[in-house]
Amino acid sequence: xxxxxxxxxxxxxxxxxxxxxxxxxxxxxxxxxxxxxxxxxxxxxxxxxxxxxxxxxxxxxxxxxxxxxxxxxxxxxxxxxxxxxxxxxxxxxxxxxxxxxxxxxxxxxxxxxxxxxxxxxxxxxxxxxxxxxxxxxxxxxxxxxxxxxxxxxxxxxxxxxxxxxxxxxxxxxxxxxxxxxxxxxxxxxxxxxxxxxxxxxxxxxxxxxxxxxxxxxxxxxxxxxxxxxxxxxxxxxxxxxxxxxxxxxxxxxxxxxxxxxxxxxxxxxxxxxxxxxxxxxxxxxxxxxxxxxxxxxxxxxxxxxxxxxxxxxxxxxxxxxxxxxxxxxxxxxxxxxxxxxxxxxxxxxxxxxxxxxxxxxxxxx
Numbered sequence: 001x002x003x004x005x006x007x008x009x010x011x012x013x014x015x016x017x018x019x020x021x022x023x024x025x026x027x028x029x030x031x032x033x034x035x036x037x038x039x040x041x042x043x044x045x046x047x048x049x050x051x052x053x054x055x056x057x058x059x060x061x062x063x064x065x066x067x068x069x070x071x072x073x074x075x076x077x078x079x080x081x082x083x084x085x086x087x088x089x090x091x092x093x094x095x096x097x098x099x100x101x102x103x104x105x106x107x108x109x110x111x112x113x114x115x116x117x118x119x120x121x122x123x124x125x126x127x128x129x130x131x132x133x134x135x136x137x138x139x140x141x142x143x144x145x146x147x148x149x150x151x152x153x154x155x156x157x158x159x160x161x162x163x164x165x166x167x168x169x170x171x172x173x174x175x176x177x178x179x180x181x182x183x184x185x186x187x188x189x190x191x192x193x194x195x196x197x198x199x200x201x202x203x204x205x206x207x208x209x210x211x212x213x214x215x216x217x218x219x220x221x222x223x224x225x226x227x228x229x230x231x232x233x234x235x236x237x238x239x240x241x242x243x244x245x246x247x248x249x250x251x252x253x254x255x256x257x258x259x260x261x262x263x264x265x266x267x268x269x270x271x272x273x274x275x276x277x278x279x280x281x282x283x284x285x286x287x288x289x290x291x292x293x294x295x296x297x298x299x300x301x302x303x304x305x306x307x308x309x310x311x312x313x314x315x316x317x318x319x320x321x322x323x324x325x326x327x328x329x330x331x332x333x334x335x336x337x338x339x340x341x342x343x344x345x346x347x348x349x350x351x352x353x354x355x356x357x358x359x360x361x362x363x364x365x
Contacts (some may be wrong), residue, residue, distance in 0.1 A: 001026075001224065001226065002027060002028045002224055002225040002226070003020065003025040003026045003027065003070070003225065003226050003227065003233045004016070004017070004025060004026075004027050004028070004225055004226070004227050004228075004229055004310065005019050005027075005028050005029075005030065005198075005221055005222075005224055005225035005227075005228050005229070005233055005280070006027060006028070006029045006030070006107055006228075006231070006344060007030055007032075007037040007214040007221075007227040007229065007230045007231055007254075008029075008031060008032075008038065008229065008230075008231030008232060008233060008340065008342075009029050009031040009037060009199065009203065009204065009208060010037065010039065010040070010097075010340060010353075011036060011038065011040060011185075011199075011340070011350055011353040011354055011357070012229075012231050012339045012340035012341075012343075012353050012354075012356065012360075013029060013038075013229060013231045013340070013358045014029075014037070014199050014203055015081075015202065015353070015354050015357035015358070015361075016201040016204045016339065016357045016360060016361055017029050017202070017203060017206050017229075018203070018206075018286055018304050019357070019358070019361040020361065021205060022208055025342075027206050027207070028206075028207050028208075028209070028224065028225065029203060029206060029207065029208045029209070029211050030208075030209045030212040030214060030221065031208065031209070031211075031212065032211065032212060032213040032214070032232075033210065033211075034210050034211055035196070035270050036196065036199050036200065036203060036208060037195055037196045037198075037199040037200075038053075039053040039054070039196065039309070039311075040053070040056045040195040040196075040199070040350065041053060041196055042194035042195045042196050043194075043196065044049060044194065045184075045295055046256070046291065046293060046295070047289060047291050048283050048285070048289050048291060048293075048294070048295050048365075049283065049289070050081070050286060050295055050297070051195075051255070051281065051283060051286070051297075052252075053250075054250060054252070054281070054297075054299060054311075055266065055267055055279070055281045056172070056194075056195065056350065057078065057080045057183075057188065057190065057286075057287075057319060058075065058187075058188065058189060058350055059080070059183040059184075059187065059188040059349070059351065060186075060187050060188075060349075060350075060351030061184075061185045061186050061187070061351075062351055062354075063187075063357070065351045065354045065355055065358075066186075066187040066246055066351075067192070068354060068358075069198065069354070071201075072191075072198045072201040072202050072322065073191030073192065073197065073200075073201070073332075074191070074192045074193075075190065075191055076189050076190050076191075076192055076195060076288070077104075077188075077189060078188065078189050078190045078266075078286055078287070079181050079188060080181070080182040080183060080188065080266070081093075081181060081265065082182060082265065082266070082267035082268065082269055082294040083181060083265055083267075083269070084147075084152075084268070084270075084271045085146050085268055085269070085270050085271070085275075085291070086147050086148065086151075086267040086270075086271045086272045089101060089102070090102075091103070091147065091148060091271075092180045093117065093148075093180070093269060094173045094174075094175065094180075094182050095109050095140065095144060095148070095172065095173060095175065096175040096176075096177060096178065096180060097110065097113060097175070097176060097177055097178040098178055098180060098196065098296060099144075099148075100113035100116070100117075101111075101113075103116075103143055103144065103147065104116050104143075107271070108175035110177075112252065113176060114176065116141065116143070117140060117141045117174075117280050118141075119137070119141070119172065120137070120141025120142050120143060121137065121140075121141050123137055123141075123142060124138035125135050125227075129166040129253050130165055130166060131161065131162045131163065131164060131166055132153065132161045132162075132164035132165065132169060133145070133161040133162050134166065134167050135162075135166035135167075135168075135169055135170075135178030136149050136161070136169055136172065136283060138152075139169070139171070139172045139174075140172055140174060143349070146283070147271065148271050149169075149271070150273055151162075151272045151273045152270075152271040152272075152278060153168075154273070155273065155276075155278050156248070156278055156356040157248065157301070157302055158301065158303060164218060165315075165316060167315075168315070170237040179323070182333065185351075190286045192287060194286050194287075201227075201352045204220065207309055212231075214232065215236055215237070221312035221318045226335065227335045227336070227337065227362055228335065228336045228337070229336075229337045229339060229360075230337065230338050230343055231335055231338075231340040231342060231343050232342055232343060233245070233310060233342045233343070233345075234323070234326045234327070234330060234338060234342065234343050234345055235322075235326055235345075237330075237338075237343070238291075238326060238329055241281065242322060242325050242326060242329075242361055243322055243324070245268045245313075245314075245319055245322055245345055246304070246314040246318075246319050247304040247310040247311065247314065248301060248302070248303070248304060248311060248312040248314060249301075249302045249303065249304040249305070249308040249309055249310065249311055249312075250299055250300065250301060250302055250309070250311050251299075251300040251302045252297050252298070252299060252300070253277075253297065253298040253300070254295060254296070254297045254298075255295070255296055255297075255362070256293060256294075256295050257293060257294050257295070257296060258293055258294070259293070260290075260291065260294060261282075261293055261294065262282050263265070263280060263282050263296070264285075265282070265285060266281060266282055266283070266285035266286050267279060267280075267281055268280045268282075276338075277298040277299055277300045278299055278300070278301055279295045279298075279299040280296055280297070280298050280299070281296065282294055282295070282296050282297065282316070283295050283296070283297070288360045310342060312347060313341075313345050313346065316348075319345070323345035326345070327344075328347075330343075335353025337360055337364075339355075339356055339357060340353055340356070341353065344356075
């Protein structure tokens with residue numbers, strides 16, 4: 001009999017498993033995929049660590065989380081500084097003084113940029129934003145919205161911005177400094193050698209079984225442990241008896257190119273409709289890998305269909321209400337801990353997943 005059977009080997013499951021083993025608990029991790037590490041899985045391809053499920057850059061303000069992950073990997077000093085391309089022109093991201101100087105030829109100082117933005121925001125003066133378009137204009141004005149937000153968001157959600165709720169972008173990061181660092185967090189980097197090696201070390205000495213789907217025979221697995229830590233989709237745990245939660249998914253097209261440096265940066269956002277994909281990732285730039293070839297991945301937003309991966313929650317009224325009903329059911333489950341993005345129907349950054357696992361394990365004491 002195990003103390004904990006952990007369903008899923010992503011960051012929540014791996015963190016909880018490590019903490020439990022450290023307290024001398026007997027742990028079994030089962031994983032329905034053929035590999036560990038969930039969506040942060042990286043696989044080495046000709047010396048380049050490829051982020052198989054999209055780009056993952058670790059960043060946090062939690063010192064305890066930063067100290068925790070540094071036990072298992074050496075992190076480099078990678079700073080996420082993506083660029084955006086629209087109509088053949090390049091813009092710096094996130095919105096900062098470099099971006100504003102690229103948009104408006106007379107912008108040199110923060111006061112210049114604020115003048116332009118404040119003038120354009122007047123379009124929404126006295127109005128309460130009723131959709132995403134109006135919310136964006138009220139925050140940053142029409143020029144930035146149309147260049148860098150509108151088409152990208154419509155590709156991402158497959159809906160017109162006028163049909164998306166305003167609260168999707170309650171705030172937009174705007175910096176009046178010449179700083180292309182995407183994140184404000186104190187700590188940032190990529191684990192050298194890839195995320196898979198990091199998770200392998202987290203799961204060191206713990207029994208892990210791949211290609212095992214808990215939901216195929218939950219009764220059998222429940223009988224194996226005192227408690228279950230479930231990190232799969234919460235609605236699927238309950239057989240979707242209240243209805244299925246909606247998700248957005250992604251499709252990836254990965255190519256190996258016979259050139260050493262394709263785009264000069266790890267992440268390029270394509271914010272216009274002229275390109276069907278939203279991003280192109282050049283994986284070698286995450287770790288500064290030196291090879292004669294390179295590997296790129298185009299990222300295409302997609303409507304979720306059965307068999308696809310579930311990436312983004314859809315936080316409209318219908319899904320939020322349904323998710324809350326499932327959470328209430330989860331509270332009634334004895335000896336089951338629900339944790340992580342899928343089990344909580346919540347979009348998490350990596351550090352928040354780890355922090356949530358800390359809190360879940362602490363509650364066990």
